Amino acid sequence: xxxxxxxxxxxxxxxxxxxxxxxxxxxxxxxxxxxxxxxxxxxxxxxxxxxxxxxxxxxxxxxxxxxxxxxxxxxxxxxxxxxxxxxxxxxxxxxxxxxxxxxxxxxxxxxxxxxxxxxxxxxxxxxxxxxxxxxxxxxxxxxxxxxxxxxxxxxxxxxxxxxxxxxxxxxxxxxxxxxxx
Amino acid sequence: xxxxxxxxxxxxxxxxxxxxxxxxxxxxxxxxxxxxxxxxxxxxxxxxxxxxxxxxxxxxxxxxxxxxxxxxxxxxxxxxxxxxxxxxxxxxxxxxxxxxxxxxxxxxxxxxxxxxxxxxxxxxxxxxxxxxxxxxxxxxxxxxxxxxxxxxxxxxxxxxxxxxxxxxxxxxxxxxxxxx
Numbered sequence: 056x057x058x059x060x061x062x063x064x065x066x067x068x069x070x071x072x073x074x075x076x077x078x079x080x081x082x083x084x085x086x087x088x089x090x091x092x093x094x095x096x097x098x099x100x101x102x103x104x105x106x107x108x109x110x111x112x113x114x115x116x117x118x119x120x121x122x123x124x125x126x127x128x129x130x131x132x133x134x135x136x137x138x139x140x141x142x143x144x145x146x147x148x149x150x151x152x153x154x155x156x157x158x159x160x161x162x163x164x165x166x167x168x169x170x171x172x173x174x175x176x177x178x179x180x181x182x183x184x185x186x187x188x189x190x191x192x193x194x195x196x197x198x199x200x201x202x203x204x205x206x207x208x209x210x211x212x213x214x215x216x217x218x219x220x221x222x223x224x225x226x227x228x229x230x231x232x233x234x235x236x
Numbered sequence: 237x238x239x240x241x242x243x244x245x246x247x248x249x250x251x252x253x254x255x256x257x258x259x260x261x262x263x264x265x266x267x268x269x270x271x272x273x274x275x276x277x278x279x280x281x282x283x284x285x286x287x288x289x290x291x292x293x294x295x296x297x298x299x300x301x302x303x304x305x306x307x308x309x310x311x312x313x314x315x316x317x318x319x320x321x322x323x324x325x326x327x328x329x330x331x332x333x334x335x336x337x338x339x340x341x342x343x344x345x346x347x348x349x350x351x352x353x354x355x356x357x358x359x360x361x362x363x364x365x366x367x368x369x370x371x372x373x374x375x376x377x378x379x380x381x382x383x384x385x386x387x388x389x390x391x392x393x394x395x396x397x398x399x400x401x402x403x404x405x406x407x408x409x410x411x412x413x414x415x416x
Binding site for chain 1: 311313314315316317318319343367370379380381382383384400401402
């Protein structure tokens with residue numbers, strides 16, 4: 056629409072005639088929002104790397120602490136949680152804490168983790184100053200009624216020197232921001 | 237005259253601005269609430285695939301073109317998937333005469349799929365797909381690549397429904413009743 060015509064019509068509109076336009080504008084905006092929203096959305100779900108955020112840090116020359124921060128409404132299966140090192144090196148202690156016991160109609164008695172789970176992993180031998188890749192395998196679901204495929208996440212860590220301080224807490228693949236996708 | 241008209245004009249301008257801002261905000265909200273990627277209306281990419289069945293025999297989805305096709309991505313490790321499948325078995329039995337065809341695509345191992353199909357008396361084929369099948373589901377609207385995910389294709393080869401998460405029985409009833 057030509058600008059001149061618009062300006063002209065604005066000048067001739069009687070006083071306060073724009074108030075209904077404001078109402079209609081707001082209304083149209085709201086209707087758009089309410090109509091388009093639910094029609095397209097199935098379930099509002101997080102991608103797995105945001106629902107199950109994996110982080111780890113090296114505590115000393117032979118101990119690594121791994122943790123999952125689990126979003127509200129999501130859970131991981133204990134028996135699907137596994138840790139390993141690359142290059143392959145045995146983990147002698149990888150004691151998974153007990154989970155919340157759930158009687159599943161299909162899988163029987165299963166243990167699940169919610170909120171946060173912290174696991175201490177002990178290397179079979181000290182690896183002072185060495186770089187390793189910690190690999191976590193996990194599988195979880197959302198209470199909303201979906202499950203995510205088994206997921207592998209990796210974090211590269213450098214074990215501290217014999218007299219060194221614990222390393223920083225490192226996150227696996229930073230969660231991407233998704234405004235419009 | 238100036239003193240009388242200027243406040244009115246200013247008010248009009250302000251109200252007009254408010255209207256524009258409200259409309260813009262509403263539109264922005266509507267945009268942000270849209271599903272990430274609306275599925276394509278045409279099911280050609282889905283119908284073009286072929287995947288092995290539990291016996292390893294390749295099955296092209298094209299063979300079911302012309303049917304009301306319900307394609308369900310699932311896995312044996314997915315409890316909500318297993319939970320809704322008896323409903324699909326029942327619907328397959330009741331509506332087969334009307335050209336309704338269910339097809340499963342399992343993101344799983346053939347052995348586990350075969351075993352579960354036996355347990356459930358699965359009366360429709362389930363193909364076996366890997367990560368590629370998961371990627372395919374993403375292009376159809378499964379933005380977070382979770383299961384179950386179901387796509388309904390009408391007899392004209394158009395996608396009429398996609399569902400991430402379990403299908404509600406009422407929605408399934410409505411979908412399998414589609415004649416076109």
